[in-house]
Amino acid sequence: MTTVLDAKPFPFHFAIGSAALVIIDMQRDFVEPGGFGASLGNDVTRLQAIVPTVQAVLAAWRAAGGFVVHTREGHAPDLHDCPPAKRLRGAPSLRIGDVGPMGRVLVVGEPGHAIVTALAPIDGELVIDKPGKGAFYATGLQNALQARGIKQLVLMGVTTEVCVQTTMREANDRGYDCLLVEDGTESYFPEFKAATLAMITAQGAIVGWTASAAALMAALRT
Numbered sequence: 001m002t003t004v005l006d007a008k009p010f011p012f013h014f015a016i017g018s019a020a021l022v023i024i025d026m027q028r029d030f031v032e033p034g035g036f037g038a039s040l041g042n043d044v045t046r047l048q049a050i051v052p053t054v055q056a057v058l059a060a061w062r063a064a065g066g067f068v069v070h071t072r073e074g075h076a077p078d079l080h081d082c083p084p085a086k087r088l089r090g091a092p093s094l095r096i097g098d099v100g101p102m103g104r105v106l107v108v109g110e111p112g113h114a115i116v117t118a119l120a121p122i123d124g125e126l127v128i129d130k131p132g133k134g135a136f137y138a139t140g141l142q143n144a145l146q147a148r149g150i151k152q153l154v155l156m157g158v159t160t161e162v163c164v165q166t167t168m169r170e171a172n173d174r175g176y177d178c179l180l181v182e183d184g185t186e187s188y189f190p191e192f193k194a195a196t197l198a199m200i201t202a203q204g205a206i207v208g209w210t211a212s213a214a215a216l217m218a219a220l221r222t
């Protein structure tokens, strides 16, 4: 058993063989200019800044022999899996499916849909394409985790209060213990990130644990 001693609200225990590192939506559509995140009016540079930290944790997790899951938010080219409520919401500069500088926005297989090169999946890692914010909704994630006996999830990715938090809450209801890496996640809104980290650990870890990348990597070295 491995313990992240310096976790909030108290130490987090996991076994590398029954844990998965889940990296949420580190796609060009969210972290590069011209994609979905930017179309909603966001400054994407905040999200780009976490790539080296996510890369360091990913390398440490791989070195420890841990299982890795990458998720990608996106829709089929015919948009059958994109509810009109999602596509028509608000007044973005480009809607889902429109052609932008990185291809069709938030569409599977387009350049913007790809995970950033620094965090590209390698052989043996699971890639989950998801049409929603949560990684369990309309995907094979639950079956894949159950088949491997996974009990604990360590999460990173974007954005903290949207796809990451939604996935953590879905995971809680399915019985997983979840730890979110504080500097391995980011929001377009710093105040939303801070509030999300606080609400996860409140009430005796009502949603889960948080810890720094350094604390997690220190645990992985023991």
Ligand code: TIU
Pocket (backbone or CB within 6 Å): 024, 025, 030, 037, 040, 073, 133, 158, 159, 160, 162, 163, 164, 188
């Ligand atoms: N807009 C926003 O903050 N996030 C999303 O739309 N998707 C994810 O968080 N991946």
